[in-house]
Amino acid sequence: MLSFLLIVLASLFFTGIIIRTKSITSGRKGPGIFQPMKDVIRLFKKGAVYSKTTSIIFQVAPSIYFASIIMAICIIPFGQYKGFISFEGDFVFFAYVLGAGKFFSIISALDTGSSFEGMGASREALFSMFAEPAFFILMGSLALLTGHTSFHEIFASLHFGSYISYILGVLATFVFVMIALVENSRMPFDDPNTHLELTMVHEVMILDNSGFDLGMILYGSYLKFAMYGAIIANLFIGIAPLYLAIPIFICTQFLFAITIGLLESFTARFRMNHNAQYILALSSVSLLIFLGVLLMLGQLN
Amino acid sequence: MNYISVRNNQTIPLSSIPEMDYPAFFELNVFTLLKSNTSHCVNYFGSPQPGQIRLTCCIGDDDLGLIHLSSCVVTAQQVLPSFSKHHLAYEKFERELHENFGIAYADHPWLKPVRFPFNAFDKNSSIAGYPFFKIDSEELHEVGVGPIHAGIIEPGHFRFICNGEQILHLEIQLGYQHRGIEALFVEKKKLLQRITLAESISGDAVAGHTVAFVNLWESLCGFQADKHLQWSRTLALELERIAICTGGLSGMCTDVAYQLGSAVFGRLRTPIINFFQTWCGNRLAKGLIRAGKTNFPFTPALKAGLNNVLNDFEKDFEEICEELFSLSSALARFEKTGVITQQLATTLGTVGMCARMSGVSRDIRSSHPHDLYWAFDHQPIIKHHGDVYSRAQIRKEEIRKSIRYIRKLLEEIPAERNDRSSLSSPGAGSFTISLVEGWRGEICHCAITGDNGELIYYKIKDPSFHNWLALAMAVRNNEISDFPISNKSFDLSYCGHDL
Numbered sequence: 080m081l082s083f084l085l086i087v088l089a090s091l092f093f094t095g096i097i098i099r100t101k102s103i104t105s106g107r108k109g110p111g112i113f114q115p116m117k118d119v120i121r122l123f124k125k126g127a128v129y130s131k132t133t134s135i136i137f138q139v140a141p142s143i144y145f146a147s148i149i150m151a152i153c154i155i156p157f158g159q160y161k162g163f164i165s166f167e168g169d170f171v172f173f174a175y176v177l178g179a180g181k182f183f184s185i186i187s188a189l190d191t192g193s194s195f196e197g198m199g200a201s202r203e204a205l206f207s208m209f210a211e212p213a214f215f216i217l218m219g220s221l222a223l224l225t226g227h228t229s230f231h232e233i234f235a236s237l238h239f240g241s242y243i244s245y246i247l248g249v250l251a252t253f254v255f256v257m258i259a260l261v262e263n264s265r266m267p268f269d270d271p272n273t274h275l276e277l278t279m280v281h282e283v284m285i286l287d288n289s290g291f292d293l294g295m296i297l298y299g300s301y302l303k304f305a306m307y308g309a310i311i312a313n314l315f316i317g318i319a320p321l322y323l324a325i326p327i328f329i330c331t332q333f334l335f336a337i338t339i340g341l342l343e344s345f346t347a348r349f350r351m352n353h354n355a356q357y358i359l360a361l362s363s364v365s366l367l368i369f370l371g372v373l374l375m376l377g378q379l380n
Numbered sequence: 381m382n383y384i385s386v387r388n389n390q391t392i393p394l395s396s397i398p399e400m401d402y403p404a405f406f407e408l409n410v411f412t413l414l415k416s417n418t419s420h421c422v423n424y425f426g427s428p429q430p431g432q433i434r435l436t437c438c439i440g441d442d443d444l445g446l447i448h449l450s451s452c453v454v455t456a457q458q459v460l461p462s463f464s465k466h467h468l469a470y471e472k473f474e475r476e477l478h479e480n481f482g483i484a485y486a487d488h489p490w491l492k493p494v495r496f497p498f499n500a501f502d503k504n505s506s507i508a509g510y511p512f513f514k515i516d517s518e519e520l521h522e523v524g525v526g527p528i529h530a531g532i533i534e535p536g537h538f539r540f541i542c543n544g545e546q547i548l549h550l551e552i553q554l555g556y557q558h559r560g561i562e563a564l565f566v567e568k569k570k571l572l573q574r575i576t577l578a579e580s581i582s583g584d585a586v587a588g589h590t591v592a593f594v595n596l597w598e599s600l601c602g603f604q605a606d607k608h609l610q611w612s613r614t615l616a617l618e619l620e621r622i623a624i625c626t627g628g629l630s631g632m633c634t635d636v637a638y639q640l641g642s643a644v645f646g647r648l649r650t651p652i653i654n655f656f657q658t659w660c661g662n663r664l665a666k667g668l669i670r671a672g673k674t675n676f677p678f679t680p681a682l683k684a685g686l687n688n689v690l691n692d693f694e695k696d697f698e699e700i701c702e703e704l705f706s707l708s709s710a711l712a713r714f715e716k717t718g719v720i721t722q723q724l725a726t727t728l729g730t731v732g733m734c735a736r737m738s739g740v741s742r743d744i745r746s747s748h749p750h751d752l753y754w755a756f757d758h759q760p761i762i763k764h765h766g767d768v769y770s771r772a773q774i775r776k777e778e779i780r781k782s783i784r785y786i787r788k789l790l791e792e793i794p795a796e797r798n799d800r801s802s803l804s805s806p807g808a809g810s811f812t813i814s815l816v817e818g819w820r821g822e823i824c825h826c827a828i829t830g831d832n833g834e835l836i837y838y839k840i841k842d843p844s845f846h847n848w849l850a851l852a853m854a855v856r857n858n859e860i861s862d863f864p865i866s867n868k869s870f871d872l873s874y875c876g877h878d879l
Binding site for chain 2: 101104105106107194195197198266267270272273275276277278343344345346347348349350351352353
């Protein structure tokens, strides 16, 4: 319950902070941090326009996509407080609920029959597929380390003690940040601001969506950001009491958003064929974590 | 041999251009004149005569600084062997002749419409029926982009044939911007109307096209421009080069999503075009250049202002160039993207930046200098890789060089004269060709006057006319997601091509 509320709270300002950071670094004043939310509210007041070539899939996909994200957020715990849903092996459920949402957004892009959207869908599918092993190896390692298989128990029993565990914490944060960037189609994998259909990944898939549907997709991605921020925060909260845990959570979200803003300001994006290589390389970082866990457990003697 | 050699902006009687039969004309222009890298076709056009078409071919010789002219009279609907079969640089010119006059070429490799002009020979051809190249295959897919541009710049249709993410073939179809400018030049009788037309050929090359027109017109009228006029034209050309090249770098940064570069280069462009505004009241330099006079003499106050603008510009420009050209993520996108080899550049007859990026030395400022470029002894900036990186580097170095030239120009401003004679009317039966190195490359204007000194034919060639095909070739085997950055690095004009 608490984690759900905090994630919704963070989602309200997360994208605003990214945009504000980017504005400041390029010497502009920039919009207020609630502007993305205001845009979503404006979209929620509008009706949607559907192309004649699309079918029912295109109309239901945004809702399914949004629902899948809400469902995934319900699993995220907050320190020692469980999420709405918690059971053994729930991180597998988490990954595939998100996967189901993504599947629908991909087939809805194909449903429009546009050559651009097909291209974007194939890129998105490819990149998500490559990001999957990194997530599972990482979560598997953490499960092995703690001996538990649900988000709540893993995070609640994760203690930092030895040097190796700090290194593991840093690496795990890195992998989660990168997965969040891939899943949310941000720089350096995708450029959310581009107007060039040929270079887009996620943006091109939602070219045909409008009004309420577009609002759901946009707000869905804000929630997704805050959700990954919450997972990262959980790595550090542990069993800290609430008066410490909540500030840690908020600070982590802020830092995460500012990091993304800085990254997007000062680098160019990858060439498309380097994306796949780079994302796949995340899996090897995860393998490193797995190795570290084996070392800690003394399995490698 | 049977041709006449003229210098840039030299007026000759039309009758002095040798006329020959088509086989001799073919032999001369395909095999004799275009032998080395230092010669290229600057213009090849047909002018209508009663019942006939007079083809005029202008070959620029960069070593001697001459333009070799020859001509040939053919009748419409004659079937001719094409130049393009042997020399691809003629490809677009012959397509244009085919479209405008119905000349059929038996062995032209790619005989398709160019721009669907109002006065086309085949009145039934329409832009909707463009015959695209097609491939039947299960594996390949077509992607059509445009004619409405995603960044809402200018309209053009791009049809890709792709294997997954890889581009196998790109066909570029233009003509949406056709306004019939060449016909309007003849139709509009007032000089002011014609200058305004020249200013509207391409909005980002106002100084380039207007200088080409006024140089040509003054030569036709036998008017020798004094130092002050030449000085201000040279200054306008170099300022335009700085402004548009800076804007180009900003656009390239935007296309690789490098926000800092995009913002800083974009900001740097503004003071330069604002200087045009203080000088002549228009940010694109419209109204600045006039034949036989200037309405905006350069004053000492402007000199101080320009010095300040340049000092501020240079400092920030060097800093951001340092950042951009050492940023590995940007270089990874620029290098080896959209490559044109030297051989291909020569074959296609590219001009301007698109030639110099591939090691082809082609710069009107050094080979056929006009205005004050005699004084600079300009050495073309040559790069050799022919990729996006080379094009970015050329922009950077052109800007630096232009700043140096402007500083040199500012050292000594020729006094404005109040005793200029007014322009007489053009001589009868004359031909003039004017070449200008605009920021994009070689701009060519040709004019023919009739028996009473009236303009009877006007021909414009923007550098984009040569270079669009180079873009289509450059993106082959690249990823389709690299097309925007390649396109921006060429930065070709749609309306300059469509006229």
